[in-house]
Amino acid sequence: MAFLQSAVTRAGTFTGRKGRLPxxxxxxxMLWLFTFFIxxxxxxxxxxxxxxxxxxxxxxxxxxxxxxxxxxxxxxxRPQFARSFIYAFLATLLALAISYPLAYAIAFRSGRFKNILxxxxxxxxxxxxxxxxxxxxxxxxxxxxxxxxLRALHIIGPQATLTASALAVVTGMTYNFLPFMTLPLYAxxxxxxxxxxxxxxxxxxxxxTTFRKVTFPLSMPGVVAGTLLTFIPAAGDYVNAAILGNPxxxxxxxxxxxxxxxxxxxxTAAALSFMLMAxxxxxxxxxxxxxxxxxxx
Amino acid sequence: xxxxxxxSHGDLKLTRVTxxxxxxxxxxxxxxxxxxxxxxxxxxxxxxxxTTTLRMIAGLEExxxxxxxxxxxxxxxxxxxxxxxxxVFQNYALFPHLSIFENVAFGLRRRGxxxxxxxxxxxxxLVELPHLSERKPTQLSGGQQQRIALARAIxxxxxxxxxxxxxxxxxxxxxxxxxxxxxxxxxxxxxTFVHVTHDQEEAMTMADxxxxxxxxxxxxxxxxxxxxxxxxxxxxxNFLGQSxxxxxxxxxxxxxxxxxxxxxxKIAIVKARNRAAGKSILVGIRPEKIRISLPNDxxxxxxxxxxxxxxxxxxxxxxxxxxxxxxKQDLMVFEQNDGGTPTLRPxxxxxxxxxxxxxxxxxxxxxxxAGSEVDDxx
Amino acid sequence: xSTVPIPTLPVSKRISRxxxxxxxxxxxxxxxxxxxVPVFYTIAFSFNNAGKSNLVWKGFTLSNWANPCGAPDVCAxxxxxxxxxxxxxxxxxxxxxxxxxxxxxxxxxxxxxxNLLIFLPMATPEVVLGSSLLAMFLAFRINPGVxxxxxxxxxxxxxxxxxxxxxxxASLDPRLEQAAxxxxxxxxxxxxxxxxxxxxxxxxxxxxxxxSLSFDDFIITNFNSGTMNTFPKFVxxxxxxxxxxxxxxxxxxxxxxxxxxxxxxxxxxxxxxR
Numbered sequence: 001m002a003f004l005q006s007a008v009t010r011a012g013t014f015t016g017r018k019g020r021l022p023x024x025x026x027x028x029x030m031l032w033l034f035t036f037f038i039x040x041x042x043x044x045x046x047x048x049x050x051x052x053x054x055x056x057x058x059x060x061x062x063x064x065x066x067x068x069x070x071x072x073x074x075x076x077x078r079p080q081f082a083r084s085f086i087y088a089f090l091a092t093l094l095a096l097a098i099s100y101p102l103a104y105a106i107a108f109r110s111g112r113f114k115n116i117l118x119x120x121x122x123x124x125x126x127x128x129x130x131x132x133x134x135x136x137x138x139x140x141x142x143x144x145x146x147x148x149x150l151r152a153l154h155i156i157g158p159q160a161t162l163t164a165s166a167l168a169v170v171t172g173m174t175y176n177f178l179p180f181m182t183l184p185l186y187a188x189x190x191x192x193x194x195x196x197x198x199x200x201x202x203x204x205x206x207x208x209t210t211f212r213k214v215t216f217p218l219s220m221p222g223v224v225a226g227t228l229l230t231f232i233p234a235a236g237d238y239v240n241a242a243i244l245g246n247p248x249x250x251x252x253x254x255x256x257x258x259x260x261x262x263x264x265x266x267x268t269a270a271a272l273s274f275m276l277m278a279x280x281x282x283x284x285x286x287x288x289x290x291x292x293x294x295x296x297x
Numbered sequence: 298x299x300x301x302x303x304x305s306h307g308d309l310k311l312t313r314v315t316x317x318x319x320x321x322x323x324x325x326x327x328x329x330x331x332x333x334x335x336x337x338x339x340x341x342x343x344x345x346x347x348t349t350t351l352r353m354i355a356g357l358e359e360x361x362x363x364x365x366x367x368x369x370x371x372x373x374x375x376x377x378x379x380x381x382x383x384x385v386f387q388n389y390a391l392f393p394h395l396s397i398f399e400n401v402a403f404g405l406r407r408r409g410x411x412x413x414x415x416x417x418x419x420x421x422x423l424v425e426l427p428h429l430s431e432r433k434p435t436q437l438s439g440g441q442q443q444r445i446a447l448a449r450a451i452x453x454x455x456x457x458x459x460x461x462x463x464x465x466x467x468x469x470x471x472x473x474x475x476x477x478x479x480x481x482x483x484x485x486x487x488x489t490f491v492h493v494t495h496d497q498e499e500a501m502t503m504a505d506x507x508x509x510x511x512x513x514x515x516x517x518x519x520x521x522x523x524x525x526x527x528x529x530x531x532x533x534x535n536f537l538g539q540s541x542x543x544x545x546x547x548x549x550x551x552x553x554x555x556x557x558x559x560x561x562x563k564i565a566i567v568k569a570r571n572r573a574a575g576k577s578i579l580v581g582i583r584p585e586k587i588r589i590s591l592p593n594d595x596x597x598x599x600x601x602x603x604x605x606x607x608x609x610x611x612x613x614x615x616x617x618x619x620x621x622x623x624x625k626q627d628l629m630v631f632e633q634n635d636g637g638t639p640t641l642r643p644x645x646x647x648x649x650x651x652x653x654x655x656x657x658x659x660x661x662x663x664x665x666x667a668g669s670e671v672d673d674x675x
Numbered sequence: 676x677s678t679v680p681i682p683t684l685p686v687s688k689r690i691s692r693x694x695x696x697x698x699x700x701x702x703x704x705x706x707x708x709x710x711x712v713p714v715f716y717t718i719a720f721s722f723n724n725a726g727k728s729n730l731v732w733k734g735f736t737l738s739n740w741a742n743p744c745g746a747p748d749v750c751a752x753x754x755x756x757x758x759x760x761x762x763x764x765x766x767x768x769x770x771x772x773x774x775x776x777x778x779x780x781x782x783x784x785x786x787x788x789x790n791l792l793i794f795l796p797m798a799t800p801e802v803v804l805g806s807s808l809l810a811m812f813l814a815f816r817i818n819p820g821v822x823x824x825x826x827x828x829x830x831x832x833x834x835x836x837x838x839x840x841x842x843x844x845a846s847l848d849p850r851l852e853q854a855a856x857x858x859x860x861x862x863x864x865x866x867x868x869x870x871x872x873x874x875x876x877x878x879x880x881x882x883x884x885x886x887s888l889s890f891d892d893f894i895i896t897n898f899n900s901g902t903m904n905t906f907p908k909f910v911x912x913x914x915x916x917x918x919x920x921x922x923x924x925x926x927x928x929x930x931x932x933x934x935x936x937x938x939x940x941x942x943x944x945x946x947x948x949r
Contacts, residue, residue, distance in 0.1 A: 195387070195390035196391070196392055199392070199449075200403070201378050202355055202382070203383065203403045203407060204407035205403070209378075213403070218393065
C-alpha cells in the first residue's frame with residue numbers, strides 16, 4: 001500500500017498531465033514487443049496444434065487443432081522436463097548459498113572497496129558466457145590439471161570424471177547465473193539501515209537471530225528477484241547441458257532445440273516451449289504471491 | 298509499570314575508558330559514574346566523543362582500554378544482546394518489515410518473556426499509541442516513530458536506557474513536547490536514562506546531571522544550574538548559553554575576594570568562583586546578569602564604563618544589546634522586557650554593571666572563543 | 676585509581692577470533708576466485724602456442740594477439756556480433772528509454788499492462804523466445820539471418836533498458852525539476868537541461884547492458900540467425916574440437932575493453948561528484 005501510494009504521488013508530483021504524450025512515448029517500443037514477442041507466442045500456440053501434411057515433405061505442417069500434441073510432447077520429454085526444473089532449482093539454491101555471503105560482504109564489510117567489488121561481480125560477464133563455460137569444461141576435463149590431481153590424491157577414482165555429468169551441468173549453470181543472483185541481493189542488503197541491525201543486537205538478538213529475524217526478512221525482495229533471475233534462464237538453458245553434460249543430462253531446452261533443427265518437428269517443439277513458459281509463469285506467480293513481494297513487477 | 302525484571306541494578310561506572318579509531322582518539326581516558334535512577338545527559342558538539350561513549354555502553358563498540366560496570370557486573374566485553382541496556386536510536390531504527398506491535402515485542406520475544414501481549418499493550422498505552430499496533434513503521438509520523446522507539450526500548454525494563462539524539466529529527470514544537478513527555482516517562486518508569494545530545498537546551502530541560510564533553514574528555518559535570526552559573530572552563534561557559542569573557546590580571550586579594558584589573562578598570566570576584574591558577578584571568582559574566590545604563594546613572598557592584606551600543610535586537614522577551622568596549626571587545630547584554638520598548642540606540646554611550654557575586658573567573662590561559670564557534674543547529 | 680590493563684587474549688583464541696571476524700571476507704575472496712578462474716584461464720590460454728587445438732598448455736606466444744584473425748571464420752563471426760550488437764543496442768536504448776520516461780513520469784491508463792508486457796520477456800526462457808520467433812519467421816516465409824536476429828535482440832534488450840532507466844528516473848529528486856521550472860525553464864528546457872543530463876548515466880548503463888546481452892547471446896541467436904555466424908555461435912560450434920586461441924584473444928580483449936569503459940565511467944562519476 002505504502003509503496004503504491006508513494007509511486008502514485010511521485011508520478012503525480014511533476015508531470016501529472018494526461019494526454020497523448022505517454023502513449024506516443026510507448027508506441028514504438030510496445031509495437032516492437034507486440035510484433036516480436038506477443039505475435040510469435042500466439043503463432044507458437046498455433047504451431048503447437050499442427051500435424052504433418054500427409055505425404056508432404058519434412059517440415060510441412062497443417063493446422064488441425066490437435067491438442068493431443070501436448071500430451072505426446074510431454075510424454076516424449078518427461079525426463080528432460082523433470083531434469084530442467086530439478087537442475088534449475090539446485091542451481092538456484094547453490095547460487096543463493098554462494099551469492100548471499102558475497103553480497104553481504106560487499107554491502108556491509110567492503111568499506112571503500114565497495115564499487116570495485118561490484119564491478120568485479122559483473123566483470124566475468126564481459127568475457128563471453130560460452131567462452132567461460134568452455135573454459136570450465138577444459139579446466140575440469142581430461143586435459144585439465146584438476147582431474148589428474150584429484151586422481152593422484154585418490155579423492156576420485158581413476159575412471160571418474162568431473163565433466164560430462166549432472167554435477168557439472170548444475171555447477172556450470174550456478175556459475176553462469178551467479179551475478180544475476182548477487183546483484184539484486186546486494187541491492188536489497190545495501191538498502192538496510194545498519195542501525196536496525198544494531199537495534200536488533202541491542203534488543204537481545206544475537207548474530208544468528210538478528211540475521212534470521214531482521215537481515216534476511218529485509219533482504220527478501222533481493223532474494224525473490226535473484227532467485228527468479230537465476231531460475232528462469234536456468235530452466236530454459238541448454239548450453240550448459242550441451243557443453244558440460246552427457247546424453248543423460250539433457251534438459252528441455254536441448255529437446256526443443258533438436259526438435260526444431262534436427263527432427264524439424266515444429267509442433268512438438270512449439271508445444272514443449274509453450275508448456276515450459278506456462279510452467280515457469282505459474283511457478284513465478286505462486287512464488288511472488290507467497291513471498292509477498294508483488295511490488296517487484 | 299513495576300516489574301520484577303527491573304530489580305536493582307546499581308550505578309553505571311566507566312573507568313578510564315579510552316576508544317581510538319586508528320590515530321584518532323574519540324574518547325580519552327574517561328571516568329564517570331552515573332547514579333541509578335538518574336536522568337543523565339552527555340552534552341557536546343558533534344565529534345566530541347559522546348556518541349562513541351554511548352555506543353560503548355550499549356556494547357556496539359568495544360573500548361580500546363578501560364572498563365564499564367553496571368553495579369558490580371563487568372560488562373566491558375559483553376555483546377549488546379547480553380547487556381541489560383537498551384537504546385533509542387537516532388532516527389529510531391525501527392524494523393521496517395515488522396508491525397509496531399512486533400517491533401515493540403522484539404526484545405521480549407528474544408528473552409522468552411511469557412506475557413508479551415500484555416506488556417506490549419501496556420507500554421503502547423504509556424506512549425499513548427495503542428491504536429497503531431498493527432501499522433508498519435513507515436505509516437507513522439516522526440513523533441509517533443519516536444515514541445515507538447522509546448516503547449520498544451523501555452518495555453524491556455533495562456537497567457539503563459540510552460537515548461542517542463532521540464529528538465534530533467523532530468521539529469521544534471514537537472521536540473519541546475517530547476522533552477516534557479520523556480522526562481515524565483522517566484519519572485513514571487524509574488529507569489536510568491543516559492541521553493546524548495548536542496542541544497544544550499534539551500539537556501538542561503530534561504537531565505538532572507549533565508556532563509559536557511569536548512574532544513573525548515569531560516569538561517565539567519554537574520546539575521544544569523551548577524554548570525550554567527559556575528562554568529569551570531571557557532568551553533562550558535560558551536557552549537552552555539552565552540558568556541562575556543574579558544581578559545584581566547588579579548591585582549589584589551583578601552580572604553574571600555579578589556580584585557581584577559581589566560583594561561584599566563577594577564572588578565571584584567568571589568574567590569570561591571575563581572578558577573585561575575595564577576594572576577592571569579578570564580573574567581566571566583552572563584549577558585542577562587548585566588544591567589545597561591546611561592553613563593551618568595548611578596551603578597552598583599562591578600561597573601565597566603566607556604561602552605558604545607553597536608547593535609540592538611528586540612526579541613520579545615528581551616532586548617539584546619551588543620556593546621563595544623574601549624578595548625574593542627564586543628560584550629553581549631540581555632535586558633528583560635519589563636519596561637516597554639528599548640530606549641537605547643546604536644551609538645549611545647553606556648555603562649555596564651552587575652552584582653559582584655555573579656562574576657566567575659577562568660584561567661587566563663584559556664581560549665576566549667572555545668566552544669562558541671561550534672555550530673548549534675537547534 | 677589504578678590503571679586498567681588492555682585485555683590480552685591467548686594466541687589460539689585470538690586466531691579463532693580473527694577467523695570469526697573475517698570469515699565473511701575469507702568467503703568473499705573464495706567467491707571471487709570462483710568467479711574469476713575461467714576468466715583467467717581464458718586470458719592465459721590466449722597466450723598459448725597451441726596450434727589448432729587449444730586444450731593443453733604448450734608454451735607462451737604473442738602470435739595469437741598479433742594475428743587475432745588467424746583462425747578461419749573467427750573475425751567474420753566477431754564482425755557480425757559487433758554489427759548486430761551496435762544496431763540492436765541503439766534501437767533498444769531509444770525505444771526502452773522512451774517507455775521508461777512514459778512509465779516513470781506519466782500517469783496513464785494501461786500502466787499496469789505496460790509494466791507486465793515489459794516484465795514478461797524477462798520471465799520467459801530464451802528457448803521459448805528464440806523458437807517462437809523462428810516459428811513466426813518461418814510461417815511468414817522470412818529467412819533467418821541478420822535482420823531477424825537484430826529484431827530478436829532489440830526485443831529482449833528493451834525490457835532490460837526500461838528497467839535500468841526507470842530505476843534512474845525514480846531515484847531523481849522531483850524537486851530538481853520543480854526548481855528548474857521555478858527558474859523559468861519551460862517543460863522542454865527542463866527536460867533537456869535538467870532531467871535528461873541526470874538520467875544520462877542510467878541510459879549509458881542500460882546501453883552497456885544491452886550491448887553485452889546482445890553480444891553474448893547464443894540461444895535466441897542460434898534460432899534466428901540461420902547460416903550467419905556470430906562469435907558465441909563460433910565458440911559453441913568449435914567447442915567440441917577445442918576452440919582456437921584467437922577466440923580467447925577476442926574474449927580477453929572484450930573483457931579488458933569493458934573494464935576500461937567501466938573504470939572510465941567510475942572516474943567521470945567521481946570527478947563530477949567533486
